[in-house]
Amino acid sequence: MNETPGFRPLYRQVYDIVVRRVAQGVWRPGEALPSEQNLARELGVSQGTIRKVFDALTAEKVLERHQGKGTFIAENTQERAQFRFFRLARPDGKRLAPSFGSETIRVRAARAPERERLELARDARVVEIDRVRLLEGVSAIREHIVLPADLFAGIEKLGPLPNSLYSLYQSKFGVNIVTTHEQLSAQLATAEDHRQMGVDAGSPILVIDRTAVCLPERKVEWRLSRVRSDDLVYAVTLT
Amino acid sequence: MNETPGFRPLYRQVYDIVVRRVAQGVWRPGEALPSEQNLARELGVSQGTIRKVFDALTAEKVLERHQGKGTFIAENTQERAQFRFFRLARPDGKRLAPSFGSETIRVRAARAPERERLELARDARVVEIDRVRLLEGVSAIREHIVLPADLFAGIEKLGPLPNSLYSLYQSKFGVNIVTTHEQLSAQLATAEDHRQMGVDAGSPILVIDRTAVCLPERKVEWRLSRVRSDDLVYAVTLT
DNA sequence: GAGTGGTCTAGACCACGCA
């Protein structure tokens, strides 16, 4: 897995130190980090090197910088996390905020495909969340979510869960989601889709298969979403 | 549209100069730009300022830097452009390269929705391309592409067009695609889908509605793709 | 006014590609 770089820049080492501290919760979400000058003194490097690290982590949306105020851990607030990973919108481009429909939460042994997807041990347990979310009052999204139980102990007692789970993951479990990999496909609505969302069986459904990755590189969520596609689109910008 | 910044950093002005030169073709795709030192001398700024600009444009994939060699205009080669904006893959993650199926090209007056999408004048003309592409020998993608005719004069004489049009846009027409906005939805296969791709009418189809934007901010392509979804997914990473 | 991040500069040295 690892190549031998033969050369490891200083800012890389500083980067790793800062990431480790963020992941370990040395600084809390929303809190200010030490200033460039202070951290530079503490680590024995120049301010420019700290700046390079902070800039990189800001680009990755792990930190936020505010001129005159300081550098902060980026907060996955409801509003922001919402539109960072939630890509559904009306065809005219209008973004929508989903609301609570229904949910069930279970903790159970992981099955083979789940262990593979989340890279879990043979005896691992998972949390399974099934929920329906509404858009403008109408059932529009069915989600099936699987989490490793060791990272999210007690989450089943927190229901009803908030709209944006990633905000909860960060504030209650110290899990910072930084990347998601999604695979979209078109499928036909099943009888279950009809029961849960009221769409006609056989109508087109957008299916989103997502793996979410948290800050110290680990796959921590597998989410299957089934979305009614009559008046919704998945909007994304490629660069 | 424009706020008054009240303060315009030097690197911003340099950035604009470099972008203008790239868009005007002062340097050709694949060519080396002047070195940081030389450009710094020419523009009367420090090397660090040039570096900041080059780094930003490298992040935007407009430039490519190679230690020991120089800084180059990023080339939309077939291989690279392919996988930058072409997101279709097998469910197991295997990326595929489409091949030529059939195509027809027309030049005609723009219709109202096309003028709106591409921000064209009332009397503008457009190039219309309809083509079918194959994946592993099987008809899999129907594309309907609309381009402003003024930017792509004579493209109708170049057929058969290559797999990746963006490579052609760059090398033959000086149009650098840097961003695409896509809206995905699920629909049912029509009789036309059946004729062109052999899929059963009523089976699920992934529809991709794309607007492509080129370097000096302008919408230069509207593309509607209909993709058979039986063994294909649209894969994307969100950060 | 004090403290923060943002810009800009100048210079040294390192890693890399190529002739």
Next chain:
DNA sequence: GCGTGGTCTAGACCACTCT
């Protein structure tokens, strides 16, 4: 060995926020 980009430093000054 030369020229390129990549790293690292030190210092000056600017813009912004808060008290």
